[in-house]
Amino acid sequence: MPEELSRRLGTTDAVVVGLSAMIGAGVFAAFAPAAAAAGAWLPVALVLAGVVAYCNATSSARLAALYPESGGTYVYGRRRLGPLWGYLAGWGFTVGKTASCAAMALTFGAYLAPPLAVGAVAALTAVSLYGVRRSAGVARVIVVFVLAVLAAVVVTGLLGDDTVTFGWFAYEPLPGSQVDVWGVLQAAGLLFFAFAGYARIATLGEEVRDPARTIPRAVGIALGVTFVVYALVAVAALRALGPELLAGSPAPLAGVVRAAGAPWLVPVVGAGAAVAALGALMALLLGVSRTVLAMARERDLxxxxxxxxxxxxxxxxxxxxxxxxxxxxxxxxxxxxxxxFSSFGVLVYYGIANACALTLGRAEGAPPRPVAGLGLGLCVLLAATLPPASVLAGLAVFAVGLAVWLFRHRAGR
Incomplete structure (x- = not known):
C-alpha cells in the first residue's frame, strides 16, 4: 500500500496555489510572442486561450473531485483510458512543466542576475521539502504582491497620457487590419502557457480537504480571477504600446509603464516579474513532483x-x-x-484530460459533453498551430517517452 499524503489544504490555500501558478512570470513574458503572432487581434487570442482554459479546467475539476489523488491526468488517464494514455499524459506534463520551471527561473534571473536562476530553484526546492502548507503560505504573499504590481501596470497603461492611439482600446480593429486566423491560433497556444496553472490544484488533490467540493470551487475562482487580470493587462499593454512595439519588447510590461510616462515604475515591474517567477516556479515544482510521485507508484518512473x-x-x-x-x-x-515547448506538452496533457471527461457518466459528475468535446478539439488544434520548432520538439519528446514505455513493458519492468 503506497504511503499517502496528508490533506492540509482548504479552498483558500488551493486558490492561492492556482493563482501563484497562473499569475506568474507568464503574464510578464507571454504577451510579447503572442502579439508577434496575432498583432491587432491579440485580445481575440486571449479570449480563445481563456475558452480552452475554461474547458480544460471544468474537465479537470470534475475528474479531480472523482479521483482526489496526486498525479492529475496521469491518474485519470490510467483509470478511464488505459495505462498508456495515462503514461503519455504524465510524460507530457512532467517534461513540459519541467521546461516551464526552467522558463520561470530564467525570467527571474533575467530581471536580477542570470546566476541567481539556479539559486532560486535550489531555494524553492528546499522550501517545498518543509511541507505543502508552508509552500502555500509563501505563495499567498507572492500573489498579493504580484497582483498589486499588475494593478499599477493596468492603471498606468489605461490612464497614462504618453500612449499610442490604438483601436483595440475601443474594442475595434485597426483600420484595414485583416484577421490572421493562423496567427490568432498560434498566439492562443502561446497565451495558454500563462493559464495552465490551475493544474496545480488538481495535481495536489491528495492534499486537499473535502476535494469533491474544494477542487471545483478553487479551480473556478482561480481561473476567473486570472482571466480578468489578463484581459485588463492586455488592454493596457495594447493601448500603451500597440501590437508592434508590444511584440518587439523584451520586457513588455516595463515598456507599458515607460510609454505611459511612469518610468519610475520600471524597477517595481521588474521586482514583480521576479517575484511572480518565484511564485510560479514554486507551484510548478509542487505539481511536477506530485506527478512524478504518482508515476513512480505505478513504476512508470x-x-x-x-x-x-x-x-x-x-x-x-x-x-x-x-x-x-x-x-x-x-x-x-x-x-x-x-x-x-511547454505549451505543446501541456495541451496534449489537457487533451487527454478532456478525453477522460467524455467517458464520465452523470452519476460520476460528468461535465457537459460539449465543453469536454470543445476542450479536446481546441487542445489538438492549438498544439498543431504552435511554432514549428515547438511542435517538432514536442513530437520528438513524446516519441522518446513512448519508446521508453514500450521498452519497460516488454522487459516486464
Missing part, C-alpha cells in the same frame, strides 16, 4: 521516487529529482522556446 517523508508528508525524493532536472535544463534552455 523508478519506484524509489515514490517515497513520502513520514515526518513532513512530502514526496522528498521526487521533489529533489525535479529540482535537479530543472537546474540541468537551465544550462540549455531558451525562454521563448521553453514557452512553446
Amino acid at each position: 523508478p519506484g524509489a521516487l515514490a517515497v513520502v517523508d513520514p515526518a513532513r508528508q512530502v514526496p522528498r525524493r521526487a521533489e529533489l529529482a525535479v529540482g535537479a532536472a530543472v537546474i540541468v535544463l537551465l544550462l540549455v534552455a531558451d525562454l521563448r522556446g521553453a514557452i512553446g
Whole structure:
C-alpha cells in the first residue's frame, strides 16, 4: 500500500496555489510572442486561450473531485483510458512543466542576475521539502504582491497620457487590419502557457480537504480571477504600446509603464516579474513532483521516487529529482522556446484530460459533453498551430517517452 499524503489544504490555500501558478512570470513574458503572432487581434487570442482554459479546467475539476489523488491526468488517464494514455499524459506534463520551471527561473534571473536562476530553484526546492502548507503560505504573499504590481501596470497603461492611439482600446480593429486566423491560433497556444496553472490544484488533490467540493470551487475562482487580470493587462499593454512595439519588447510590461510616462515604475515591474517567477516556479515544482510521485507508484518512473517523508508528508525524493532536472535544463534552455515547448506538452496533457471527461457518466459528475468535446478539439488544434520548432520538439519528446514505455513493458519492468 503506497504511503499517502496528508490533506492540509482548504479552498483558500488551493486558490492561492492556482493563482501563484497562473499569475506568474507568464503574464510578464507571454504577451510579447503572442502579439508577434496575432498583432491587432491579440485580445481575440486571449479570449480563445481563456475558452480552452475554461474547458480544460471544468474537465479537470470534475475528474479531480472523482479521483482526489496526486498525479492529475496521469491518474485519470490510467483509470478511464488505459495505462498508456495515462503514461503519455504524465510524460507530457512532467517534461513540459519541467521546461516551464526552467522558463520561470530564467525570467527571474533575467530581471536580477542570470546566476541567481539556479539559486532560486535550489531555494524553492528546499522550501517545498518543509511541507505543502508552508509552500502555500509563501505563495499567498507572492500573489498579493504580484497582483498589486499588475494593478499599477493596468492603471498606468489605461490612464497614462504618453500612449499610442490604438483601436483595440475601443474594442475595434485597426483600420484595414485583416484577421490572421493562423496567427490568432498560434498566439492562443502561446497565451495558454500563462493559464495552465490551475493544474496545480488538481495535481495536489491528495492534499486537499473535502476535494469533491474544494477542487471545483478553487479551480473556478482561480481561473476567473486570472482571466480578468489578463484581459485588463492586455488592454493596457495594447493601448500603451500597440501590437508592434508590444511584440518587439523584451520586457513588455516595463515598456507599458515607460510609454505611459511612469518610468519610475520600471524597477517595481521588474521586482514583480521576479517575484511572480518565484511564485510560479514554486507551484510548478509542487505539481511536477506530485506527478512524478504518482508515476513512480505505478513504476512508470523508478519506484524509489515514490517515497513520502513520514515526518513532513512530502514526496522528498521526487521533489529533489525535479529540482535537479530543472537546474540541468537551465544550462540549455531558451525562454521563448521553453514557452512553446511547454505549451505543446501541456495541451496534449489537457487533451487527454478532456478525453477522460467524455467517458464520465452523470452519476460520476460528468461535465457537459460539449465543453469536454470543445476542450479536446481546441487542445489538438492549438498544439498543431504552435511554432514549428515547438511542435517538432514536442513530437520528438513524446516519441522518446513512448519508446521508453514500450521498452519497460516488454522487459516486464
